[in-house]
Amino acid sequence: MTAAPGDRVVVRFRKGDGAPGDWRRDASATASDVTGVLVGPAADGSLMVDRDGEIVSIPADLVMSVRVLSDRPVRNSGIRALERAAARGWPGLESTTIDGWFVRAGGGFSRRANSAVPLGQGATLDGGVVEALSRFYADRDLAARCAVVQRLIPTAHVDPGRFEIEAIAMVRSAEATGVVPAVEVTMTDTPSDAWIRAYLGSADRVGTPDLVRSVVTAAMDGALGFASVLDAGEIVAIGRGAVTTDEPFDSATRGTAWNGITCLWTDPRLRGSGVGTAVVDRLLAWGRGPGAEQAYLQVESGNTAAIRLYRRLGFTRHHTYGYLPL
Incomplete structure (x- = not known):
């Protein structure tokens, strides 16, 4: 499991020269662990972990495993x-x-x-x-x-x-972030042809425009919204929101309404300019209309740049999953 700066982790390490002190004070133990927030690797490759305000350094050659925890307890x-x-x-x-x-x-x-x-x-x-x-x-x-x-x-x-x-599922409250948008973000109920082309081409995805449209406009008992940012008439960023509930499929009771934020893409030339933040903020604001109480997004665990961005916007790690071929 890939860990990113800001993740809560348990680092298992061998005892030896340069190792942190063993909090159990067990002289016979050959290994110990540190639980805290990953700050990141130091210049020499050591792992830096914030343990209740204390920065603990673990030499890379002593690290046995890194286990990522949810940011808060999750049932x-x-x-x-x-x-x-x-x-x-x-x-x-x-x-x-x-x-x-x-x-x-x-x-x-x-x-x-x-x-x-x-x-x-x-x-x-x-x-x-x-x-x-x-x-x-x-x-x-x-x-x-x-x-x-x-x-x-x-x-x-x-x-x-x-x-x-x-991938990692990250969550936050459904309210908008309150950031000042860097650009104007347009919301529509259905994706335009240009939106579909942008999504289809954003990661060399395989599929026809008609198929893509059918998949991204499918939802079960939910509301959909499509965000677009235009620059000189061309789409330079997109996103999709889907407000659905979490009750069991065989239940008539209403559960929590979630705003699922997907299909995020920003033209590489504009990344880091605040455009992607503006899209996420606009999707959060839109989702309040259909009644979203919580929001989530999903990001590949190795995409540390995106994870850092989402953490700055208030998203926290909820759980992980992996796609397994059968």
């Missing part, structure tokens, strides 16, 4: 609830439930729309489940994959080394 029920809201916000073009897994197909466009996510208690990845999930995707001529959500799937069932990518 499994909270993880499952957020994943339900996210599934409603990006359900693909077809969905069903198989053995506790919410299974989506979206014509092959995006991992999220073409993967299964464990929303039912007791969901596993045993042989019978894998066979059923694989059959669903084979029948649609799609690659079979699932989103293995931290703590919802037994670790014995998963080899993280097989993840295609690992």
